[in-house]
Amino acid sequence: MRNSCLWIILFFSFTTVCAQERKYTMAEATNGLRQNLAPSRLMQLEWIPGEQAYSQLTVTAEKKFVWEKTLLPSGKKQLLFRVSNMSWQLFHDSTLRWMPVFHWLSPTEAWFSRDSNYYRCSFAADGSVNYSLWFHLPAAAENVFIHEKSRHAAYTIDNNLYLRNSNGNTVKITNDTAAGIVNGQSVHREEFGIDHGIFFSPDGTKVAFYRMDQQMVSDYPIPDWSVTPAQVKQIKYPMAGRTSHQVTLGVYDIAAGSTRFMQTGTPADQYLTAVSWAPDGQQVYIALLNRAQNHVWFNQYQASTGSLVKTLFEETHPRYIQPRHSISFLPWNKDQFIWWSERDGYQHLYLYNTGGQLVQQLTKGNWMVNELTGFREKTREIIYTSTEASALEKQVYIASIDGKKKERLTTVAGWHDATISTNGLFLLDKYSSETVPYVVRVSEIKGKYDQQLHSSPDPLKDFDRPVIRPVQLKAADDSTILYGKLILPTHFDSTRKYPVIVYLYNGPNVQLIRNSFPASGNLWYEYMAQQGFIVFTMDGRGSSNRGLAFEQATFRQLGTVEMEDQLKGVDYLKALPYVDAQRMGVHGWSFGGFMTTSLMLRHPDVFKVGVAGGPVIDWRMYEVMYTERYMDTPEENPEGYAASNLLTKTKNLKGKLLMIHGTNDDVVVWQHSIDFLKACVDNGTQIDYFVYPGHLHNVLGKDRVHLMQKITDYFKEKL
Structure with a gap:
């Protein structure tokens, strides 16, 4: 009997160890967090x-x-x-x-x-x-918007806008036949927070819509290799310093059956952002941003005539402004609204009246407001999320509209996403942290009711997971704090020397390091740790969610300040006794691909191996809206464009570089890496190259497993 018990104990211990020693498959490391390893929700x-x-x-x-x-x-x-x-x-x-x-x-x-x-x-x-x-609706209908109150539905077919009204009748609102004109869709290449182009008035009696004229923009060929012979699809792609498209805003009155375009004036290549309706549906508000992106006019227009009523206020900055949010009117005061601005160095909320006077700044501090979650009308309060508790967290707060009271509603460390009931009394809070996969709570905002609705089991508990250490370093300016993570190999032995992979992005509007699940941030990092690699990742200056000075440190010199910060990370790694400084690799995609290639060419003695995906090689070939915000035009900033141009630096390559691109990439067009290959050939520089036929800017789906296996094999072979 004793032997049987001992056998049971030994068997249980063995199976427990085996479960905890489970290795990721490449498919799990690549897509697992979206599939079988996703926390339950x-x-x-x-x-x-x-x-x-x-x-x-x-x-x-x-x-x-x-x-x-x-x-x-x-x-x-x-x-x-x-x-x-x-x-x-x-x-x-x-x-x-x-x-x-x-x-x-x-x-x-x-x-x-x-x-x-x-x-x-x-x-x-x-x-x-x-x-x-x-x-x-017709099978070709896209961008469908249904107005809940009126029951009207607006949608696009090809480049025109249609309305199916509540009586079942269909109206073709626009009738543009030129291929370069687009109605009812997102514009300005989805910069400035723009993700749609249809805006119903609050009562549903009118619908505003973007009209984008791209006829003056150069065609750009996107090859289709899926047919024989191959065919070319022409897209409109406005490159930095070149002719951009022209956008206007129309308003269709459903009862009258007529359209008026808002008289937004010239220059025609300005940007129209933050489109908002007045509560009564009689006026439309538009933030006009000049092409230099350093001057905003917040204008009010009469919807029925299109005429300019007034400019409520202007905002300028010597570098750039990003108006990314529509305004929100107070439910209890239709003459006051909330405007978002980074004018004091951080993204905060400002209360204005419809006369254009600033009533007061609602939030203030060296932290960022992330979302305006909603209102409590009875108590005249706003609910929002911010980074006040930590730059690595998002917490929920409530504040009085007079600015005298503020309270934090979420107390658990982590990344919180919240919604409030329509009467403003209850909060649904969904959050995760490095150690908490996913939790949902519902609570009374001003009361004792608090109930946990769901807590996901840890989907990664049976895996052989690495130790993850938080890292804080000083930037190259010797004062700014940078946050990073060090992922150590599984079964780490501090007496050994390990190869290192630095994964980076370090571009605008992206934050890699935050307190959310999993602690590593990416299961491929953990896969590589299981393969015996150290993985290091860090957000340098230029990345998101840290304030304007942090983000604008790279202005007019993309790829310079960011590299200085990343090299501070390299210095940290080299100081660790278990890091093999002769076996260091770097990998990134998109802006991270630009950073990877830049490091391999501008600092060629640091990394032995680099893998660059979808990289920007020459900023003159990237889109107007993004590039000119951070670099100005090539004519205004020739030195900055020359310093970041990687076509002129291929002779510098010393390590092994694998470059990867999707053949149908319409964001960072294929020409970037093709021109880079030509420069390498011209200079006798050898690199490795791989393309993904038919893929856009990101390689997704099952083919992404192939991509990550190729990247992994390259590092294992070369490091």
């Missing part, structure tokens, strides 16, 4: 409009999907419907093969789409549900 968790309740999709013990409603603060659950019943009533013998995304229209109605059909669910007081086909 609550599906379609959202507030129900007009009710103190939230809804979510739930899987029953019988593996059936149901849509439930939870009332607060009682926590009482009500079954809205079973997806199997909905599937049977709507589609009969053709069941749903995937879960549709449900959208609330009102407390008693919701909708979802399948293919080109839009369905409505109506909930009766007796608990019964009626499912019906609401309307059908």
Whole structure:
């Protein structure tokens, strides 16, 4: 009997060790956090409009999907419907093969789409549900926006804008036939926070839309190798210093059936951002940003005529401004709104009135506001997220509109995303941290109710995971603090010497280092640690979420200050007794690919191996909006463009460099690396090169596993 118990103990110990020694497959290291290794989450968790309740999709013990409603603060659950019943009533013998995304229209109605059909669910007081086909759109319809109150739907087909009104009639709002004119879609290459081009008025009686004229922009060829013979698709790609597109904003009055364009004036290549409606739907607000991106005019226009009513205020900066947020009117005062600005060096909220007078600055400090989450109308308070607690965290705060009171609502360290109920009384908080995969809590903002709805088990608990050490270094200016992470090899032995891979991005609008799950930030880092590599990553000056001085340190000299900071990281690594300074590699994609190539050429004695993906090689060939913000034009800043131009530096390469590009890249166009290859050939410089046919700027899906295996094999072979 004793021997049997001992055998059981030994077997249990062996299986426990084996479970903890599990290695990542390349597929898990690459896509696992989006697939089988993703922390479990609550599906379609959202507030129900007009009710103190939230809804979510739930899987029953019988593996059936149901849509439930939870009332607060009682926590009482009500079954809205079973997806199997909905599937049977709507589609009969053709069941749903995937879960549709449900959208609330009102407390008693919701909708979802399948293919080109839009369905409505109506909930009766007796608990019964009626499912019906609401309307059908053409298969070519894109950019669909449904106004919940009016029940109008706006959408685009090709480059024109259409409206399907609540009566079921369809109107073609625009009728542009020129291929270079685009209506109802995002503009300015999705800079300035722009991600759509259709804007319904609050009451749904009007729809504003972007109209972008690109006819004056040079064509750029994107090859299609999937057909024989290969074909070329021409896109419009405005390069730095060259002719840009021209954007206007139209307003279509649904009842009148007429369109007026806002008289935004000249120069025609200015940027139109922060498009917002007045609460009564009679005026439209637009932030006009000059092409130099250092002067903003915040204007009010009469929607019915398009005429300029007034410029409410202007904002300037000697370097650049990024107006990325529409304004938010106070629910209790339709004459006051919140404007976002970095005018004091950090992104904060400012209260203005419609006369253009600054009422007061609502938030202030050496930290950034991330989101304006919502309002508590009864108590005249705003709820927002910020980095006040830490530059590596996002926490939720509530503040009075008079600026006299402020309170932190979330107390757990980590990265929080929050939404509030429509009456402003309850908060849904979803967060993770380096040690917490995913937690959801619902709490009363001004009360005692607090309930944990979900806590994900650790999906990585059975893996052989590395030790991860936080790193703080001083930048090359000897004062600014930089944050990084050191990922040590599994089964680390401090008496050994290990090869190192530095992964970097270090470009604008990106922050790699933050307190979120997993602690490494990337399972490929952990995979490489299992292969015996040290991995180091750090956000240098120029990256996001640290304030204007931190970001603008690279102005007019992209690729210089960032490298100085990254080399401070290299100095730190070389000082570690277990780092083999002769076996150091560097890898990055996009801006990180530019940084990788820059380090290999401008500091050729540092890294033995580099892998650069989708790299910018010559900033003169990158898009107007992004490049001119950080570099000015090539004519204004010839020295900065020359210093960052990697085509002139190929003779400097000493280490091994693998460059990778997608053949259909329409962000960093393929010509960057093709021209680089030509420069290498001209100078007798040998590099390694690989392309991904048909892929855009990022190699995604199953082919990404191939990409990461190639990168891994290159480092293992060369280091």
